[in-house]
Amino acid sequence: MYHPTGPANLPHDVWTLIAGRTAAQSVRDLCSLRMSCTAARNAGEEDIVYQFASIPIWDQRWWSMSPMRQAGRNFLARCMQSGNLEVLFRSAVSDLFLGGSRLAGMETMQVGAAQDHSAAQYTVSMMLMLRDDFESKNKGLQTFHVLEAAGALTICKLVFHDVIQGTWTHMRRLPMVNAENLVCSSHACPSRGNMGAIYRSQRYGRGWDLNDGDGGAAHIPCVHCRADYELILFVHLFD
Numbered sequence: 041m042y043h044p045t046g047p048a049n050l051p052h053d054v055w056t057l058i059a060g061r062t063a064a065q066s067v068r069d070l071c072s073l074r075m076s077c078t079a080a081r082n083a084g085e086e087d088i089v090y091q092f093a094s095i096p097i098w099d100q101r102w103w104s105m106s107p108m109r110q111a112g113r114n115f116l117a118r119c120m121q122s123g124n125l126e127v128l129f130r131s132a133v134s135d136l137f138l139g140g141s142r143l144a145g146m147e148t149m150q151v152g153a154a155q156d157h158s159a160a161q162y163t164v165s166m167m168l169m170l171r172d173d174f175e176s177k178n179k180g181l182q183t184f185h186v187l188e189a190a191g192a193l194t195i196c197k198l199v200f201h202d203v204i205q206g207t208w209t210h211m212r213r214l215p216m217v218n219a220e221n222l223v224c225s226s227h228a229c230p231s232r233g234n235m236g237a238i239y240r241s242q243r244y245g246r247g248w249d250l251n252d253g254d255g256g257a258a259h260i261p262c263v264h265c266r267a268d269y270e271l272i273l274f275v276h277l278f279d
């Protein structure tokens with residue numbers, strides 16, 4: 041019997057909204073929804089649904105790596121094409137630190153950073169500051185300064201930490217911070233060279249110390265030294 045007000049007769053935009061909201065909660069629920077009727081299946085094909093799909097980190101890792109998961113890989117590829125920033129960020133982390141192409145990883149990370157994904161901005165900033173040349177360090181420092189002023193560092197570190205800790209330890213390609221490539225190079229700076237000691241006292245005195253507002257190097261007036269402190273934290277996110 042024909043039901044003019046039945047769910048299958050909802051406008052496409054409404055179905056798209058429903059599919060988008062469902063995808064933002066659970067990809068599995070989205071799959072069930074798409075199988076319910078033609079209208080839902082069509083709405084589930086819209087870019088915006090892929091753009092905001094929320095994929096558990098273990099699923100993304102498993103789909104990316106297992107040759108058996110072609111459907112999952114296709115889904116991830118659609119998410120990337122549709123501008124899903126979380127999927128893009130994780131993929132860039134994987135390329136940068138887990139054996140993909142570093143160059144491609146950095147380029148993808150910069151795409152995410154340009155679209156205001158703050159964890160991508162944070163990662164770009166750290167990677168630039170770890171380089172040896174002044175220009176890269178300076179660019180990285182500027183982004184670091186913006187994130188610090190916005191109070192965004194803690195959440196960025198938590199997001200990055202989640203992604204990198206969702207991988208196998210033996211696969212990680214660790215960034216290094218050496219004494220000679222630290223950001224503060226002023227011999228007149230009274231705090232220069234002390235960030236490692238502050239890090240150790242924070243970490244071993246209080247346990248994990250991702251929270252910037254609570255101790256750390258926030259009291260140090262030199263922004264270059266605070267950046268160095270964050271670089272030390274950054275490389276220890278891989279521990």
Ligand SMILES: [Zn+2]
Pocket residue numbers: 224225226229230231232262263264265
């Ligand atoms: Zn300094």
